[in-house]
Amino acid sequence: MGYEKFKILKSSVVPLPIENVDTDQIIPARFLKATERVGFGDNLFRDWRYHADNTKKKDFVLNNNNYSGKILVGGKNFGSGSSREHAAWAIYDYGFRCVISSFFADIFKNNCLNIGVLPVQVSPNFLDKIFEIVFKNPQTNLVIDLKKQTVEIEGTSQIENFDINGYKKNNLLNGYDDIDYLLNIKDSIQTFSTKTPL
Amino acid sequence: MGKTLFDKVWDSHVVKKIDDGPDVLFIDRHMVHEVTSPVAFLGLKNRNIKVLFPEKTFATADHNTPTRNQHLPVKDILSSKQLKALEINAKYHGISYWGLGHEKNGIVHVIGPEHGITLPGATIVCGDSHTSTHGAFGAIAFGIGTSEVEMVLSTQCIMQPKPKKMRITINGKLNKAVTPKDVALFIISQLSTSGATGYFVEYAGEVFSEMTMEGRMTVCNLSIEMGARGGMIAPDKKTFNYIKGREFTPKNNDWNNAMKYWSNLKTDDEAIFDKEISFDGSKIEPMITYGTNPGMGMSIGGGIPNSDQHKGNKKTFLKSLEYMDYTEGEKVLGKNIDFVFLGSCTNGRIEDFRAFTEVVKGKKKSPNVTAWLVPGSHKVEKAIKDEGLLSILNESGFELREPGCSACLAMNDDKIPSGKYAVSTSNRNFEGRQGPGSRTLLASPIVAAAAAITGKITDPRELIT
Structure with missing residues (x-):
């Protein structure tokens, strides 16, 4: 499935300063029953966002009108738990294009990269700085430049570099897909398969 | 320099190394279930391609299924639709499908080992994080997302950066009422839920060599709960005895050839891990x-x-x-x-x-x-x-x-x-x-x-x- 190319993202952010946000919170298992990739954003953080009677929980950040934007900022170890790509889909479908944290769970990070959500890992200090500044002024924009691999808190001198491998970076910049790449080397895969030990 | 068990299995499955990018890893066994596969199959349909190696792909229904009256139609409409989708997809692509009521049906990580789909030295993936279970047999096994399920269905390969290596050694004798689950919960309590993120873990030491295959599966299963990509244990006599004669286990000459590969599946003495941790097994209590x-x-x-x-x-x-x-x-x-x-x-x-x-x-x-x-x-x-x-x-x-x-x-x-x-x-x-x-x-x-x-x-x- 194609996704928007990622170049420079300038947006206000939604802060979620909780550690170990697991994929069961991002999208509870009971919402994984779809056979198509549609509508997952409605159930993003379902049980933190809504009461059992479907009324909104006022103190949850997604229900706070002060905060909006295409960037979600979470605490350390974001996306731990299940491999469900539905978690990344829910984040994308809600409108986020980037998740920032000081540490990501592996599978979640891969899932994000595969669907066009950029996971940006920053230092714990920089993460604290983002939270501090955004809580003071919710309108604060972050500027994420994928080509330069920088994240900047607009209007401050706070800027940090982030890591991403060259292959994935190129994919995101151009909207490329791993499967297209693999289908192009199908012959060598088939040759390889005849030599595998099992 | 020596190689770790993990290196040996990983390196023998690399189809291609991408500069400043992931490795293209060949997958020997792909397990599929109803919840994380429908969108992947839809992707194949949109590309107008079929599963490249259906004989390396195995499907079962387990995640959303009822645990009572399985002989009756599934009442939940969405679950029923998902199960039907898997059945249709499996049939269309020629994949073995063990649906609800089938004698081989069960949880994907339980049936893999039961039928000899899980083998030492294999690369095994499934759209489920507890795929790490299969590492108990000395396989590299890990959970993947749906985009990656589509990748494996269409090309039998996955793109993965090679993780770092960690060895967790536990010697000593376990006390009464201390089970493999306690060992795993103990390790996770010490390392935290993100303590092994970025690593592939090898479990070593007396506690694991003494453990039954079932116990090893429990430990490897929980590797993901400390963030590890997966966990594995070197295959030994117990492993070979367990797999021998099962339906999908190699037979006759194939078995002998496989044994040649398997007998080398252990970490060399001089191999170096990125991180080594050890605990005393006798100190672990029920957790x-x-x-x-x-x-x-x-x-x-x-x-x-x-x-x-x-x-x-x-x-x-x-x-x-x-x-x-x-x-x-x-x-x-x-x-x-x-x-x-x-x-x-x-x-x-x-x-x-x-x-x-x-x-x-x-x-x-x-x-x-x-x-x-x-x-x-x-x-x-x-x-x-x-x-x-x-x-x-x-x-x-x-x-x-x-x-x-x-x-x-x-x-x-x-x-x-x-x-x-x-x-x-x-x-x-x-x-x-x-x-x-x-x-x-x-x-x-x-x-x-x-x-x-x-x-x-x-x-x-x-x-x-």
Whole structure:
């Protein structure tokens, strides 16, 4: 499935300063029953966002009108738990294009990269700085430049570099897909398969 | 320089290395289930391609299936649609499909080993994080997302940066009532839920070499709960005895050839790990969790840490205790519980049912406890009956359900009600994991059995002689 190319993202952010946000919170298992990739954003953080009677929980950040934007900022170890790509889909479908944290769970990070959500890992200090500044002024924009691999808190001198491998970076910049790449080397895969030990 | 077990298996499966990018890794076995596959199959349809190696792909229904009346049509419309989609997709692509009611049906990580799909030195993936289970056989096995499921269906390859390597060595003898689950919960409590993120773990030492294959599966299964990409144990005689003669295990000459490859599957003496950790097995006690991630575990008689002793974010820690309605510093021993769940890919194997039955034998289930005993597969279910465990369980007031993932993730009707406490042999105690508002305490089958009898968190050593 194609996704928007990622170049420079300038947006206000939604802060979620909780550690170990697991994929069961991002999208509870009971919402994984779809056979198509549609509508997952409605159930993003379902049980933190809504009461059992479907009324909104006022103190949850997604229900706070002060905060909006295409960037979600979470605490350390974001996306731990299940491999469900539905978690990344829910984040994308809600409108986020980037998740920032000081540490990501592996599978979640891969899932994000595969669907066009950029996971940006920053230092714990920089993460604290983002939270501090955004809580003071919710309108604060972050500027994420994928080509330069920088994240900047607009209007401050706070800027940090982030890591991403060259292959994935190129994919995101151009909207490329791993499967297209693999289908192009199908012959060598088939040759390889005849030599595998099992 | 020597190679680790992990290096040997990984390196022999690299089709291509991409500069400043991931490795293209060939996958020997791909397990598929109903929940994470439909969108991947849709992707193949949109590209107008078929599964490249259907004979390396195996499908089962487990995540959303009911654990009662499986012979009747599935009532939940969405679940039923998902199951139908898998059946149609499997048929269209020529994949073996063991659906609801099939004698080989069961939880994907239970049936793989049962039928010899899981082999030493293999690369195994599935759209489920507990695929790490298969590492018990010396395989590289890990969970993947749906885009990657599509990748493997269409090209039998996956793109992965090679993880770092960690070895966890535990020597010494385990004490009475200390099971593989306790060993795993102990490790996670020491490393935290993100302590092994970025690593692939090899488990080594006496504790693991002494362990049964079922026990090794439990330990490897829980590797993901400390963030590891996967966990593995070098294959030995026990491994080869376990797999020999199973349906998909190589036979005759193929077996001999495979043995040549397998006999080299151990870490060389001079190999270097990025991180080495060791523990003393004799110090491990029966474990239980008190919070909302698997790293929040302690000895069953211990006290919940105070928030100032907690290494991570204090606010997150207190939020977790608030959810559980527990207080820092207090013990959970003696606290009332409402539900017991025995099952899942972590502890749904025959050995787990034997251990549970051993504890409850001759005693009666507490009337305050609702117990769900869910075998990991029909094969396990049959063994429970054949070995006479079922009649003992029935006499003690327990019933057996039909196989599936069940209350581990509560996608079906097996949901723990809001605010209720469940002692669960599954793998995750996340908020709402076992149903919205449910409160989960992870433990071994023995601890679960003790709680089922007394209705309270109980040290199992009080019940066993």
